[in-house]
Amino acid sequence: MSYEDRGSGPAVLFLHAFPLSRTMWNRTAEQIAAIARSITMDARGFGESDPAGETLQMESIAEDAAALLDELRIQSVVVCGLSMGGYAAMAFARRFPTRLHGLILSDTRADADTEPARLARYDLIAKIEREGVRALEQAMVGRLLGTTTQRENPELVGWARHAILRVSPEAAIAALRGLAARRDQTDLIVSLDIPILFACGEEDAITPPDEMRALQSRVPRSRFVRIARAGHLANLESPDMFRDAIVDFLGLLNHQRR
Numbered sequence: 055m056s057y058e059d060r061g062s063g064p065a066v067l068f069l070h071a072f073p074l075s076r077t078m079w080n081r082t083a084e085q086i087a088a089i090a091r092s093i094t095m096d097a098r099g100f101g102e103s104d105p106a107g108e109t110l111q112m113e114s115i116a117e118d119a120a121a122l123l124d125e126l127r128i129q130s131v132v133v134c135g136l137s138m139g140g141y142a143a144m145a146f147a148r149r150f151p152t153r154l155h156g157l158i159l160s161d162t163r164a165d166a167d168t169e170p171a172r173l174a175r176y177d178l179i180a181k182i183e184r185e186g187v188r189a190l191e192q193a194m195v196g197r198l199l200g201t202t203t204q205r206e207n208p209e210l211v212g213w214a215r216h217a218i219l220r221v222s223p224e225a226a227i228a229a230l231r232g233l234a235a236r237r238d239q240t241d242l243i244v245s246l247d248i249p250i251l252f253a254c255g256e257e258d259a260i261t262p263p264d265e266m267r268a269l270q271s272r273v274p275r276s277r278f279v280r281i282a283r284a285g286h287l288a289n290l291e292s293p294d295m296f297r298d299a300i301v302d303f304l305g306l307l308n309h310q311r312r
């Protein structure tokens with residue numbers, strides 16, 4: 055596993071979106087390191103981590119995360135996951151409930167894929183097999199970023215494009231299989247007795263804010279923040295608003311612990 059460990063204090067573990075790597079969290083993790091220990095890790099096959107097998111299950115990301123925490127001698131954490139990172143964070147919550155004292159779910163959903171969504175993933179796998187990761191870049195860049203970013207932030211659009219083109223076809227395919235196979239976590243999320251922050255870019259077309267808000271309204275100890283001028287990659291598109299949401303949430307957690 056490749057990871058980065060910044061700052062000190064209560065630990066926050068950041069899990070990245072598909073098909074990116076831990077670098078998507080660099081700025082957020084640096085900002086949060088001023089008040090907490092911020093750990094970012096690459097899922098198998100992404101960034102500098104070792105390759106995954108045939109399928110990258112969300113549960114394997116959760117198990118790798120727990121093994122990393124063991125290595126770092128960290129018993130309990132707040133896990134912050136965006137999109138695929140959110141699915142993995144929910145898998146972590148199911149598998150290691152006693153290690154979690156707060157959860158940040160950004161631009162993600164608790165439901166499993168619908169049948170059409172699953173079929174679309176298999177179509178994309180076939181396209182990647184034929185055309186390579188360029189097919190992934192073409193399918194995803196426009197969906198990952200909000201209209202505001204696409205209009206006003208060509209640098210971030212270029213960054214996302216290059217980040218996707220660096221992914222190996224094998225890693226993309228393994229993750230798409232794992233995303234298609236993931237379980238519905240709704241029953242778990244609505245019953246978790248820990249503070250949960252839901253955050254979602256207001257222009258997110260992949261996991262729309264109204265859908266996340268509807269889930270959040272069923273979760274007792276939770277709050278929802280709509281991230282302005284952001285699409286699916288909310289922390290990259292509106293970094294300061296995203297940081298403020300996390301800082302407020304961590305402040306609340308510390309207050310509750312005292």
Ligand code: MLT
Pocket residue numbers: 070071072073136137138139233260286
């Ligand atoms: C992600 O950003 O991790 C993916 O869009 C997740 C998904 O396709 O469900």
